[in-house]
Amino acid sequence: MSAGSRTTDDLPPAVWRPGAEGDVLRARAAMLADIRDYFSAVGVLEVETPLACRAAGTDPAIDPLIARYTGPLYPQGVDLYLQTSPEFAMKRLLANGSGPIYQICKAFRDGEAGRLHNPEFSILEWYRPGYTVAGMMTEVAAVVRCALYRRGLEIETQSYAGLFAARFGIDVFAVDAESLRQVAVQHHLSGAEGLKLDRDGWLDLLMSHLIQPALGPGRLCFVTDYPASQAALARRNPDRLTAARFEVFLDGVELANGFDELTDAGEQAARFEAENRERRARGKRPVTVDRQLLAAMQTGLPSCCGVAVGLDRLLMLRQGLDDLDAAMSFSLRRC
Amino acid sequence: MATYSTSEFRGGLKLLLDGDPCTIIENEFVKPGKGQAFNRVRIRNLKTGRVLEKTFRSGETVEAADVIDRDLQYLYSDGEFWHFMDNESFEQYQADETAMGEAAKWIKDQDSCLVTLWNGAPIVVEAPNFVTLEITETDPGLKGDTSGGGGKPATLETGAVVRVPLFIQTGEKIKVDTRTGAYVSRVKDD
Numbered sequence: 001m002s003a004g005s006r007t008t009d010d011l012p013p014a015v016w017r018p019g020a021e022g023d024v025l026r027a028r029a030a031m032l033a034d035i036r037d038y039f040s041a042v043g044v045l046e047v048e049t050p051l052a053c054r055a056a057g058t059d060p061a062i063d064p065l066i067a068r069y070t071g072p073l074y075p076q077g078v079d080l081y082l083q084t085s086p087e088f089a090m091k092r093l094l095a096n097g098s099g100p101i102y103q104i105c106k107a108f109r110d111g112e113a114g115r116l117h118n119p120e121f122s123i124l125e126w127y128r129p130g131y132t133v134a135g136m137m138t139e140v141a142a143v144v145r146c147a148l149y150r151r152g153l154e155i156e157t158q159s160y161a162g163l164f165a166a167r168f169g170i171d172v173f174a175v176d177a178e179s180l181r182q183v184a185v186q187h188h189l190s191g192a193e194g195l196k197l198d199r200d201g202w203l204d205l206l207m208s209h210l211i212q213p214a215l216g217p218g219r220l221c222f223v224t225d226y227p228a229s230q231a232a233l234a235r236r237n238p239d240r241l242t243a244a245r246f247e248v249f250l251d252g253v254e255l256a257n258g259f260d261e262l263t264d265a266g267e268q269a270a271r272f273e274a275e276n277r278e279r280r281a282r283g284k285r286p287v288t289v290d291r292q293l294l295a296a297m298q299t300g301l302p303s304c305c306g307v308a309v310g311l312d313r314l315l316m317l318r319q320g321l322d323d324l325d326a327a328m329s330f331s332l333r334r335c
Numbered sequence: 336m337a338t339y340s341t342s343e344f345r346g347g348l349k350l351l352l353d354g355d356p357c358t359i360i361e362n363e364f365v366k367p368g369k370g371q372a373f374n375r376v377r378i379r380n381l382k383t384g385r386v387l388e389k390t391f392r393s394g395e396t397v398e399a400a401d402v403i404d405r406d407l408q409y410l411y412s413d414g415e416f417w418h419f420m421d422n423e424s425f426e427q428y429q430a431d432e433t434a435m436g437e438a439a440k441w442i443k444d445q446d447s448c449l450v451t452l453w454n455g456a457p458i459v460v461e462a463p464n465f466v467t468l469e470i471t472e473t474d475p476g477l478k479g480d481t482s483g484g485g486g487k488p489a490t491l492e493t494g495a496v497v498r499v500p501l502f503i504q505t506g507e508k509i510k511v512d513t514r515t516g517a518y519v520s521r522v523k524d525d
Contacts, residue, residue, distance in 0.1 A: 059369060061366075061367075061369055061370050061371060061372070062369065111342070111372070111393070112364070112366060112372070113364065114363060114364025114365075114366075115363060115364070116364075117364055117366060189390060190387055190388045190389045190390065191388075191389035191390040191391060192390065195390070195391075195392055196392070197371065197392065200370070200371070201370075201371040201392070204367050204370035204371040204373075205371065205373065205390070207367065207370075208365050208366070208367055208370070208373065209365070209373075209375065209390065212367075230369065230370070232369050247368070254367065254368055257368050257369065310368075
């Protein structure tokens, strides 16, 4: 029996006032205008793509919210996934020859709410055909500086493996799950003894609890070359051990995730399948695979880099706030 | 067996961890954009009072502790146990020295205390924040000294010793803050 079958009567009293004060709302408007000015000046096209689609990402660690449509076209009704990022539709535009594009929209993720999470959040996502990871990171820094209104913000770059070597003296490519568990226990990560995690789960634990809080103190920290097992939608690097994926941190907060995008339709299909297998193994519903994306990739997705930035977190840091609720008009607890 | 999933974690929730009842002080949801989600919680062990941090994998379930807080009236002590009564159900409870902790120094019969019950037995007894107690012994102070500076020790009817201003005399009643053990004021009988 679950002790917590909550009814609406148990919910906290309704809070009608917004979390964001007037100055924060004005800063958000200014930040969005600054971002649009930047992309307009460098010739990147603003686009809009659907947020409710018949397919979505299959990442086992990210769960989409599902909406239901019934009416013309689908008289029997159809489940529509609220997109966890606008990635797939934007890649279809790229495959159709759009050239560089960006989008500012909402993204949705089930099961995520907290100081730095809200199930509905604002995302800035953009794609640059022909860019390398290095070139893309330079542009990310430019966009973040512009959005934070901090032109002098300094930058550092660390590799994922380098961070683990420096902090724990381990080789992330050589260690197994048990050794990672021992590292967590040795570093007094309370509760680690009882956790049941796979290798990537232990890496996520060490990264999020012991490394990330100190990343990017007062400066932008790029973490590059994630393990191939955490490639997500990035190309594998020629070393086969790492992926062309980077993340961006400031003051210990994860701000952005970027890829040199996987363009191989066959490998993309295999990753979808493997991730849905993993979802089933974890007792989760598999997600409908995006056949239109696969068809677009078969036609030819240009070699490109893409980045997604969490705009609410960016605004939070710009305003010196420490909870997303204060950066959003109405977070879930006020909806 | 009642359980909670990590999605139900919030301040004040009572869990059973390593056999001890605990209460959540703070719950933080930690999740890399693409990766495993965790709940990092600060917890107070209700038996030892110790505060610890613990990380759970999001989606885990944890056993609930049958812990409730009740206002109970203190009746008497038999030397080994302190006896309390629920004024609504008239049910009686006995608390041992560990559960009493500091509260034993401050309470006298009829006082109402917040008692934490685990599986129906008291594990923590909190004295009221302010109590009024009579002074049974203190050195005679200088007459006319109302400065309060310095002070002197005074023994209260419960046996507790507090520092009081010099003008306070044996037989007087004073108000004490039980959280700090500090003298607050003199209390005149109505």
